[in-house]
Amino acid sequence: MEMIIESKTENSVTGLLVDEGSVLESCGIEIFDGLPDGEFEAIVAEVPPISVAKGTTFYSSEDGPSDLYLLRSGRIELYRQSASGKRLTLGIISEGAFFGEMSLLGDVQTGTGAVAYEASVVHVMSRDYVSALMLQHPTVAVRVVDVLARRLQKARESLQEMAFNDVTGRVAGLLLLLDPEDVGFVEGSSHQELADMVGCLRESLSDTLDRFKRSGAVTVGRKRVDIRDRSRLQRIVVQRSGARS
Numbered sequence: 001m002e003m004i005i006e007s008k009t010e011n012s013v014t015g016l017l018v019d020e021g022s023v024l025e026s027c028g029i030e031i032f033d034g035l036p037d038g039e040f041e042a043i044v045a046e047v048p049p050i051s052v053a054k055g056t057t058f059y060s061s062e063d064g065p066s067d068l069y070l071l072r073s074g075r076i077e078l079y080r081q082s083a084s085g086k087r088l089t090l091g092i093i094s095e096g097a098f099f100g101e102m103s104l105l106g107d108v109q110t111g112t113g114a115v116a117y118e119a120s121v122v123h124v125m126s127r128d129y130v131s132a133l134m135l136q137h138p139t140v141a142v143r144v145v146d147v148l149a150r151r152l153q154k155a156r157e158s159l160q161e162m163a164f165n166d167v168t169g170r171v172a173g174l175l176l177l178l179d180p181e182d183v184g185f186v187e188g189s190s191h192q193e194l195a196d197m198v199g200c201l202r203e204s205l206s207d208t209l210d211r212f213k214r215s216g217a218v219t220v221g222r223k224r225v226d227i228r229d230r231s232r233l234q235r236i237v238v239q240r241s242g243a244r245s
Contacts (some may be wrong), residue, residue, distance in 0.1 A: 030098065046129070047124060049121045051075075052116050052119070054118050058122075065099075066110075069100065070122060072120075078090045078092075078099060080112050092117055092178060101144055168208055169239075172217075172240070175225060179227055184226060185224060186224070186227070216229055
């Protein structure tokens, strides 16, 4: 795992260099919500945060995760890649979430990879560390199982979308996925990167965005798509379900 690090302190759990200059002000990590006061601070003191650049691969779809990652800031793309190299974005997770949970199940080939969608800060926890933590705090184990179940369901839905939606529907769905807070724009990704996320050619992605632009649903700039009519994109996803590219 290649990471760009901001300081020179070593994490005793992972051996990675860490950024010790920032302090977590509050928990905000979904699996640790509800822990007694001070418990979360004690936990992250053992695994200080590290900073990574956009595009950093945490684990590939071939290898799978060996650690659990807690996302303090930034966004992470979870994806699946077929044997033929066709790729599908399963989800974009934001700060407060975790990923790499399949590492807790042992040597499991999940076919899912994780890459930094933007510059991010994470805590990295080894399998043994998390296992001991779950024994000490059973509520953490329950939350991990709950999130794992929801992630598996989301993965099934994404694979169904790949199978039954055509490129138009998948692109509309991706734009909505990348703008979950309805801020009105998606930026930072090239047409090629967006095409990779939905498993289509760059030309097909560009043609689809041009159609959306002509319909008034979006405007397109350099590495930026402004969503002008969110409801139109939502209708496209529904209408194109069952169509194939």
